[in-house]
Amino acid sequence: MGDEQAFLEYVQGGGQVETGDWMPDEYRAKLVKFIEMHGNSELMGVLPEREWILRAPTLQRKLALTTKVQDEVGHAQLIYRVVEDLGKPREHCLADLVDGKAKFHNVFHYPTKTWGDVGVIAWLVDAAAIISQKALLKCSYAPYARIMKKICWEESFHILHGRDVILAMVTGTPAQFELVQEALDRWWGPLMQFHGNPISKDEDPMYVWRIKSQGNEEARQQFLEGYVPQIWELGLTVPDSKLRRTDDGVWEYSEPDWDELKHVVTGHGPRTEERLAFRRRFLDQEKWVRDTVLAA
Amino acid sequence: MIYEVFRQERKGQPFEHAGSVVAPDTEFAEAWAREQYGRRGESNALWLVPRDAIHDVEDWADEFDLKYRRVDGYSIKARLKEARERAAARAR
Amino acid sequence: MNELLLGLADDELVIGWRDSEWTGIAPMLEEDVAFSSIAQNEIGHARAVYELLSDDADALAFDRAPGEYRCAPLVQLHLLEWAHTIARRWLYEVADEIRIAELMSEVPVAAKINREEAYHRMHAEMWHERLRDEPRFQAAVQELWPYALGVVLPEQRAELAARVKLDEVDAIERGTFDDSFAALHEEMTMVRRSAPAGAQW
Numbered sequence: 001m002g003d004e005q006a007f008l009e010y011v012q013g014g015g016q017v018e019t020g021d022w023m024p025d026e027y028r029a030k031l032v033k034f035i036e037m038h039g040n041s042e043l044m045g046v047l048p049e050r051e052w053i054l055r056a057p058t059l060q061r062k063l064a065l066t067t068k069v070q071d072e073v074g075h076a077q078l079i080y081r082v083v084e085d086l087g088k089p090r091e092h093c094l095a096d097l098v099d100g101k102a103k104f105h106n107v108f109h110y111p112t113k114t115w116g117d118v119g120v121i122a123w124l125v126d127a128a129a130i131i132s133q134k135a136l137l138k139c140s141y142a143p144y145a146r147i148m149k150k151i152c153w154e155e156s157f158h159i160l161h162g163r164d165v166i167l168a169m170v171t172g173t174p175a176q177f178e179l180v181q182e183a184l185d186r187w188w189g190p191l192m193q194f195h196g197n198p199i200s201k202d203e204d205p206m207y208v209w210r211i212k213s214q215g216n217e218e219a220r221q222q223f224l225e226g227y228v229p230q231i232w233e234l235g236l237t238v239p240d241s242k243l244r245r246t247d248d249g250v251w252e253y254s255e256p257d258w259d260e261l262k263h264v265v266t267g268h269g270p271r272t273e274e275r276l277a278f279r280r281r282f283l284d285q286e287k288w289v290r291d292t293v294l295a296a
Numbered sequence: 297m298i299y300e301v302f303r304q305e306r307k308g309q310p311f312e313h314a315g316s317v318v319a320p321d322t323e324f325a326e327a328w329a330r331e332q333y334g335r336r337g338e339s340n341a342l343w344l345v346p347r348d349a350i351h352d353v354e355d356w357a358d359e360f361d362l363k364y365r366r367v368d369g370y371s372i373k374a375r376l377k378e379a380r381e382r383a384a385a386r387a388r
Numbered sequence: 389m390n391e392l393l394l395g396l397a398d399d400e401l402v403i404g405w406r407d408s409e410w411t412g413i414a415p416m417l418e419e420d421v422a423f424s425s426i427a428q429n430e431i432g433h434a435r436a437v438y439e440l441l442s443d444d445a446d447a448l449a450f451d452r453a454p455g456e457y458r459c460a461p462l463v464q465l466h467l468l469e470w471a472h473t474i475a476r477r478w479l480y481e482v483a484d485e486i487r488i489a490e491l492m493s494e495v496p497v498a499a500k501i502n503r504e505e506a507y508h509r510m511h512a513e514m515w516h517e518r519l520r521d522e523p524r525f526q527a528a529v530q531e532l533w534p535y536a537l538g539v540v541l542p543e544q545r546a547e548l549a550a551r552v553k554l555d556e557v558d559a560i561e562r563g564t565f566d567d568s569f570a571a572l573h574e575e576m577t578m579v580r581r582s583a584p585a586g587a588q589w
Contacts (some may be wrong), residue, residue, distance in 0.1 A: 020352075046412030053408050057580035058446045058587040059435045062408075063428055067335075069411050070424035076330055077417040081316055090318075090417075112357065115579045128401075154336075168588050176583060282413040289415035289470050293518055294320055317418050323514050328418035331405070348485045 011140040011210040018142050019085050027209050031141055036212055039079035040097050040104035042072045047275045049110045049121065050191050057115065064161045067124060077146040085143065098280040100267045103127075109192050109269020116176075116183030119169060122162025124227060128194045130155045131222050135214035136166040170234050177235075184231070186238045192240075192253065193261040195219040199285065224251035299325040300341040300350060303333050311343050389494065390441060391458065395562060396487065397437035397500075398459035399539065403480060404430030405576060406463060407473075415470055423572055424475075426508050432500045440497060450580050454565065454573040461560045463536035465567040475528035478512040479536035481552050485509065486544050534560045550562055 004021040006245070017023055023031075049069050056062035080090045096102040107125050114116070133152050141147040162250040201207045201215035224243075228251070231238055242254045298323070303314035304341045314333055319325035333339050363369030407427035414420035438445035462480060467473050484505065488490035491498040519525040529552075534554075537545050549556040580589070 043412070043417075050408075052579075053411060054405065054575050055579045057450070057583075059431060059438075059449055061589055063431055063435075066408055066411065066428050066431070068426060070335070070421055070428070070451045071419060072480035073420045073424065075411055077317075078315055080417065081318070084318075115582075138376065150315070164587070165589075172588050174582055212402065279413070286413075286470050288524075292522065293324070294318070294416070299483075318416075319418065324418075327507075327511050327514055328422050331422040332418065335421075335425055 003050040003288045015140065016142040017140055021211065028086065029203055030209060031211055032083060033077060033090055035094055035144055036083050037103050039093065040102055041074050042076040042079060043109060044104045044108040044275060045277060046072050048108065048271070049118070052115065052118045061165065063146060065118065068158050068161055071158065075151050075154070078150065082143050093281060098276050098283060099201070101274060103265050106261055106264045106269070107195055109264045110190055111271050114179050114183060116169065116179030118178055119162055119165035119223060120187050122158050123166050124157055124191055125160045126162060126228055128191055130159065131219050132195065132215060133217065135212060136214040140210035166234070170236070181236055184236055185263050188239050189257065189260070192220070192256040193224065193258070196260050197261070221251055224253070225249070228286065298346055298347040299329065299344045300343050301333055302345065303339045305339060307340050327349065348351040392491065393495065395439060395458040396491070397441070399463050400430045400437070401434035402459045402572070403463040404415045404434060405572065408466055410473065410479050410544070411532040422511065426511065429504050429508065430467045431578055433504070436497050437466045440495070450577050451585070453492055454570055456563055457569070459537070459589065460562050461564050461566055462532065462541045464566040464569045464572065465535065471519065471522065472528040472532065474512070475525060475532050478516045479529065479552065480539065481505065481509050481546055483536055483539035486547050487540050490544070535557060538562055557562045
């Protein structure tokens with residue numbers, strides 16, 4: 001029915017694929033796994049942040065954080081719809097997630113400890129995510145590329161919010177400044193691991209199939225180029241003495257702990273079990289609602 | 297049921313496909329689409345259509361290369377140049 | 389009047405806080421998004437009314453001792469279970485509509501709030517229709533009914549009973565605090581209390 005080589009040339013030439021089109025089994029499988037992981041990440045990302053909605057120190061911050069997290073749930077909805085249309089029902093995705101059979105991004109396996117984390121997550125973690133997401137605007141699979149437009153638009157509000165939270169604290173009391181620095185110190189490691197190990201683009205199946213349009217290292221460099229100057233100009237420090245920009249505009253840094261990344265994304269992060277259990281508890285508890293309402 | 301959501305950003309603009317929601321009926325679909333596609337005031341209006349109601353059209357036959365129906369079927373340049381030259385000559 | 393307005397604001401703040409607890413864990417993703425909008429509207433309503441009563445809405449919202457809040461016991465209850473949550477939403481919206489109607493002629497912001505509540509009422513009614521034959525929903529309504537009566541003034545209770553088609557019973561009045569309220573207040577204010585009064589966030 002289809003020619004895998006021709007398909008490869010088609011997508012590498014910028015060709016777009018729609019849901020009903022023929023696609024090689026490997027492309028479909030990799031696509032579903034990648035997109036599902038994204039959906040899982042949006043959903044799991046909600047859990048560390050929702051606690052802080054309840055603790056927000058002003059009404060405006062409460063509203064801004066609620067709307068940010070709402071966006072993330074909305075993104076999960078958009079993303080799972082794409083996976084569903086590729087043939088994997090949402091219930092299966094969620095079951096695999098809570099059973100530990102599916103992955104989600106490293107950053108959402110870590111604890112949040114203070115309001116400083118709220119700022120750092122919205123400012124830097126979301127920034128790292130946006131860089132990947134902008135690259136996905138060119139994904140060869142068109143339904144996914146299309147939802148990325150709405151996702152990227154909404155994420156731009158998050159960065160504004162994050163920056164605002166951070167700026168309020170770094171111009172507040174010394175204790176508030178310390179909250180930001182301390183949070184940054186904890187999040188730097190996971191942030192540097194976020195874009196994945198520096199596998200060459202041409203060896204990365206995601207790039208070969210043009211599911212991703214950017215290599216891992218390229219994404220990380222973009223993050224450093226965009227955000228380290230912002231961090232430094234606020235008087236904050238980055239906990240990496242080797243971090244520097246060469247004259248060629250390339251950022252050098254200490255080798256991230258790839259073992260930690262692997263360990264965490266395979267379900268052994270500090271908060272993995274607890275968060276999956278929390279999600280499982282509510283999935284089970286409210287199953288009757290889905291059975292009652294969706295059985296149309 | 298899957299409801300496709302078409303979104304009109306501002307009055308006068310076309311409705312464009314924006315995504316879909318899974319809902320048991322139009323009441324739920326509306327309640328949910330309103331927030332997913334309008335909470336930031338980004339939509340002037342929505343159309344919600346059950347996916348089953350949408351009829352797909354994708355195959356086209358163009359066996360005889362009917363150029364007259366397309367812009368590339370007309371080569372106006374050469375004749376326009378000639379017409380202008382003749383008009384200029386008549387004017388002298 | 390100020391007492392009524394403070395009650396309204398505190399109700400909206402606390403039910404908004406309780407409704408925010410569903411963020412990320414609602415029964416379906418589409419509902420999660422919609423429910424979050426309702427919670428945000430409630431916080432927004434609280435803020436609008438606090439701004440009528442004080443120059444510093446945040447101080448009024450967060451800096452009182454738990455016993456100084458005028459919220460009805462209904463909104464304080466910790467109900468992280470869907471049948472109870474919808475039962476509360478539904479009862480609260482009917483009660484709120486009655487309460488707000490009384491305030492609209494005196495307070496312009498009440499009319500704005502009322503218009504935004506139209507979506508909340510549609511949402512609550514939609515769920516009520518779907519769940520009304522479910523035993524656990526009916527049980528939840530029965531359980532929350534005395535609390536719901538406490539949202540409105542005594543002279544408004546007959547109207548509330550008529551609208552929800554339940555017999556009037558003794559109300560659980562404002563001024564009483566659910567056991568969970570102290571913990572709610574603690575969590576709600578913990579970050580704010582960690583910095584000196586007037587600190588910027």
